[in-house]
Amino acid sequence: MTIFSTLVMQMIKSTAYFINSIIKEISDAYYWSKLPNNEFTKKGFVIIENFLDSDLCDELVQVGIENSKEKSQMIADNVWINVRAEAADGKDSKVKNIFNFNLLNKKLDNLINSNVLTEKLEAQLGDKVILKTCSLQIDEPDTRTKRSWHVDRNPPPTFKAFIYLTDVDSELEGPYCAIPRSHKWRVKRLLNIFTNIVTGAKRSDMHRYIGERDDYFLAKKGTLIFSTQTLFHRGSPKHEKKTRYMLINYFKAEKYDDGKEFELGKPEEWMMN
Numbered sequence: 001m002t003i004f005s006t007l008v009m010q011m012i013k014s015t016a017y018f019i020n021s022i023i024k025e026i027s028d029a030y031y032w033s034k035l036p037n038n039e040f041t042k043k044g045f046v047i048i049e050n051f052l053d054s055d056l057c058d059e060l061v062q063v064g065i066e067n068s069k070e071k072s073q074m075i076a077d078n079v080w081i082n083v084r085a086e087a088a089d090g091k092d093s094k095v096k097n098i099f100n101f102n103l104l105n106k107k108l109d110n111l112i113n114s115n116v117l118t119e120k121l122e123a124q125l126g127d128k129v130i131l132k133t134c135s136l137q138i139d140e141p142d143t144r145t146k147r148s149w150h151v152d153r154n155p156p157p158t159f160k161a162f163i164y165l166t167d168v169d170s171e172l173e174g175p176y177c178a179i180p181r182s183h184k185w186r187v188k189r190l191l192n193i194f195t196n197i198v199t200g201a202k203r204s205d206m207h208r209y210i211g212e213r214d215d216y217f218l219a220k221k222g223t224l225i226f227s228t229q230t231l232f233h234r235g236s237p238k239h240e241k242k243t244r245y246m247l248i249n250y251f252k253a254e255k256y257d258d259g260k261e262f263e264l265g266k267p268e269e270w271m272m273n
């Protein structure tokens, strides 16, 4: 009887999640229809070259190297490192993130406090956004455990500003990959969600029903990429050589922000890869 009622509860919850997902897609379609029509809103991302000075990129890589650790821990007041090798799912095992990384470097902190990223993203999106945290991501080569195509969370959208701190000159050096326009692939997203529910996979996995894809972009250090995180995206699965250092700034649309501060020591699910 208890197993039966647990099963029934689970089915009710899953059905509710799926119905809610359909409603969210409809309101997401409405959200995007109100935004200006430009490259960013159409493709879901935009690439801006030479955003950050090359010397500052090198300096920040050094700060990252000096503060990298083998285990998750606090590094300074309100700054911590998350070591993905500790995660139970075994995914992205070569990834480390330092959150509130700007607090470790005055020049970067000034840049973050100047609001330039927020203003530039708002100009692309045509809507207000809130910067939740600036992080440094360190990616060692990994061809085995990289998470495949996914969204960071299902709608409403979140956004990221990626800034490469090292050159990514080949597919083997771990480029960020995103499928243009996939933030509006509503049926494919729902089909994936449905399959994830049935198979017990993560609800944000999006690697099915999209065929073999090979979308990636190479860029020099200092390149800024604004990206909508309901796009189907991944880190390159062919990352064979060279550690990639990249700033990742996390944004929410103001109207979908809960106003909570980014939680100390514990990234929320929407912030994870």
Ligand SMILES: O=C(O)CCC(=O)C(=O)O
Pocket: 139, 152, 160, 174, 175, 176, 177, 229, 233, 234, 235, 236, 248, 272, 273
């Ligand atoms: O490693 C990458 O390029 C992808 C990272 C990612 O999925 C994310 O930041 O949401």
Ligand SMILES: [Fe+2]
Pocket: 150, 151, 152, 233, 272, 273
């Ligand atoms: Fe992601």
